[in-house]
Amino acid sequence: MKLYDYFRSSAAYRVRIAIELKGLAIQRIPVHLARGEQRRADYLAKNPQGLAPALELDDGTILTQSLAIIDYLDALAPHPLLTPKDPLRAAKVRGVALAIACDIHPLNNRRVLDYLRERLGQDDSGVDAWIHHWALQGGLEAVERLVEPGPFCFGAQPTLADVCLVPQLFAARRFSTPLETLPKLLAVEAHCLAHPAFAAAEPSRQADAEP
Ligand SMILES: N[C@@H](CCC(=O)N[C@@H](CS)C(=O)NCC(=O)O)C(=O)O
Known part of the structure; x- marks a missing residue:
C-alpha cells in the first residue's frame, strides 16, 4: 500500500498515526501541498478532491478521506481498534x-x-x-x-x-x-x-x- 502524504498535512498525519499504532508497513509518497502538487493532473486522477491524504491499495484501488482510510485500516488490522466496538x-x-x-x-x-x-x-x-x-x-x-x-x-x-x-x-x-x-x-x-x-x-x- 502507498500513502500519498505531506509531512505538514494534519489529515495525513492522522493516517500516519493510525499506521504506526497498527504497525503497518506502508510506503509514503510525498505530495508537496505548498508547491501545489495536489492540483497536478496525475494526482487529481488519484484523488479528484486534490487533497492529501489518499491511500493506494496493492491492486491500484484508491481510498480518500482520512477517516474513511482509518476505518478501512481498523477493519484490516484491528489491533488496536481505533473506534471501539461498544x-x-x-x-x-x-x-x-x-x-x-x-x-x-x-x-x-x-x-x-x-x-x-x-x-x-x-x-x-x-x-x-x-x-x-x-x-x-x-x-x-x-x-x-x-x-x-x-x-x-x-x-x-x-x-x-x-x-x-x-x-x-x-x-x-x-x-x-x-x-x-x-x-x-x-x-x-x-x-x-x-x-x-x-x-x-x-x-x-x-x-x-x-x-
Ligand atoms: N476531510 C479530508 C481533508 C483533507 C485535507 O483537507 N487535506 C489538506 C491537508 S491537511 C489538503 O490536502 N489541502 C490542500 C489544499 O487545500 O489545497 C480528510 O480528512 O482527508
Missing part, C-alpha cells in the same frame, strides 16, 4: 473525531486560507483572526469539554479521537493559536506524544520534513 463509546469517540475533522480542520485548510487572502482580500491579521476564532470557539474549547478522564481522550487506550486531536493541536501551534484554555487537551497531547507510534508520525520526523 456503540456508546464508539459514538462518543466519533463525536470528537468528527468535531475536529468536519467542523474545525476544514476552516483552516490551505485552500480556504488562500481564498480568504486572494479572493476576499484579507491580510495576515484577518486570516489569523479567522483561524484562531474557528479553532477555539465552538471548536477545540468544545472538544475540551467532550473528552473524558485520560490519559487519552477516552481512557487508557488511544482512539480515533486522539488520532484527530494531536494533528489539530499541531496545526493550531503552527498558526500560533493560543492554547491556554485547553489544559485537558494539552495533557492528552503530551501523553500521546510520549507514545512511540504518535512520535514516529510527527511531521518533523518525516522524510519530506522542512523547517
Whole structure:
C-alpha cells in the first residue's frame, strides 16, 4: 500500500498515526501541498478532491478521506481498534473525531486560507483572526469539554479521537493559536506524544520534513 502524504498535512498525519499504532508497513509518497502538487493532473486522477491524504491499495484501488482510510485500516488490522466496538463509546469517540475533522480542520485548510487572502482580500491579521476564532470557539474549547478522564481522550487506550486531536493541536501551534484554555487537551497531547507510534508520525520526523 502507498500513502500519498505531506509531512505538514494534519489529515495525513492522522493516517500516519493510525499506521504506526497498527504497525503497518506502508510506503509514503510525498505530495508537496505548498508547491501545489495536489492540483497536478496525475494526482487529481488519484484523488479528484486534490487533497492529501489518499491511500493506494496493492491492486491500484484508491481510498480518500482520512477517516474513511482509518476505518478501512481498523477493519484490516484491528489491533488496536481505533473506534471501539461498544456503540456508546464508539459514538462518543466519533463525536470528537468528527468535531475536529468536519467542523474545525476544514476552516483552516490551505485552500480556504488562500481564498480568504486572494479572493476576499484579507491580510495576515484577518486570516489569523479567522483561524484562531474557528479553532477555539465552538471548536477545540468544545472538544475540551467532550473528552473524558485520560490519559487519552477516552481512557487508557488511544482512539480515533486522539488520532484527530494531536494533528489539530499541531496545526493550531503552527498558526500560533493560543492554547491556554485547553489544559485537558494539552495533557492528552503530551501523553500521546510520549507514545512511540504518535512520535514516529510527527511531521518533523518525516522524510519530506522542512523547517
Ligand atoms: N476531510 C479530508 C481533508 C483533507 C485535507 O483537507 N487535506 C489538506 C491537508 S491537511 C489538503 O490536502 N489541502 C490542500 C489544499 O487545500 O489545497 C480528510 O480528512 O482527508
